[in-house]
Amino acid sequence: MESKKEHYKRALLDLSNRKDLIPGIYNYCDRWCERCTMTQKCLTYLHEQEVKAESDSMNPDEANKNFWDQIRMAWEVTLEMLEEDADERGIDLSDVPDIELPKHVETPLEVRSRDYGTNIHNWMKDNQQFFAAKAEQLVTINDEASMIKYQDAMxxxxxxxPFIGAKVHRSHLELEQRQNNPDDEFNLYADNLGSAKIAIIAIQRSMDALSVYYSAFKEMEDEILKFLLELSQIKKQMLSTFPGVMDFKRPGFDD
Known part of the structure; x- marks a missing residue:
């Protein structure tokens, strides 16, 4: 009988061999599967759905245990597949020299982007009652269209x-070394560009959503304008730091 780990690994390998999936589409997406139009082309989404289907049939205790089992299996299966691939290539993993990775020092832009995430979260939390009151007013006048618009923006x-800060951070990892490496054999700089591009997309979408509130809630204009200005400046600096970044082709999304 197939063990849980064997089933996990087989399901992953079966999905990886499907010709209708787009390789690497999950690398530079926004991880918002519920709003994505490409889920049926994504190995990560389909595999997660299979795992979720197993948990949905369990009671809460079993589901929680299954969650931690899946985390452990993901790690074990990844190591096994790395070892198998190394064997095929004639690489002895026990004889790989230790590599000292350079310590990353955060740039002011990374700090600024992370601070935006913290500040916008606190602002939304502090104004919960305000937004709830506005929603109640819309229910009273049966303005469903506005309710949906404001809910989507929220x-x-x-x-x-939090996503913006995470991707701005990733885009800056080993940035100087990769940008100045003319012999980028493994095209490592592509990861910086892909991360930077989805960060910029997220910034623009956030600005669009905040603009919905800016035009609707006059009593909050000053606060919202500060967030819009902050995002605009972060976006401008990202475009300056990564010349030509918007020309980068994310698999599946920009082809």
Missing amino acids: EVIQWYG
């Missing part, structure tokens, strides 16, 4: 708040 702002 979800966008909340989703991308």
Whole structure:
């Protein structure tokens, strides 16, 4: 009988061999699967759905245990597949020299982007009662269209708040070395560009969502304008730091 780990690995390998999936599409997406139009082309999404389907049939205790089992299996299967690939290539992993990775020092832009996520989260939390009162007014007058518009804007702002800082940070990892390496054999700089591009997309979507609130809630104009200005400046600096970044082709999304 197939063990859980064997099933996990087989399911992953079966998906990886499907010709209709787009390789690497999950590398530079925004991880917002519920709003994505490419889920059926994504190995990560389909594999996660299979795992989720197993948990949905369990009671809460079993589901929680299954969650931690999946985390452990993901690690074990990844190591096994790395070892198998190394064997095929004649690489002895026990004889790989230690590599000292350079310590990353955060740039002011990374700090600024992370601070935006913290500040927008706190602002949304501090104004929960205000937004609830506005929603109640819309229910009273049966303005469903406005309710959906403001709810969508809120979800966008909340989703991308922490995401922007994370992707700006990733885009800066080993940035100087990669930008100045003319012999980038493994095209490592592509990861910086892909991360930077999705960060910029997230910034623009956040600005669009905040603009919905800016035009609707006059009593919050000054606060919202500060967030818009902050995002605009972060975006401008990202475009300056990564010349030509918007020409980068993310698999599946920009082809």
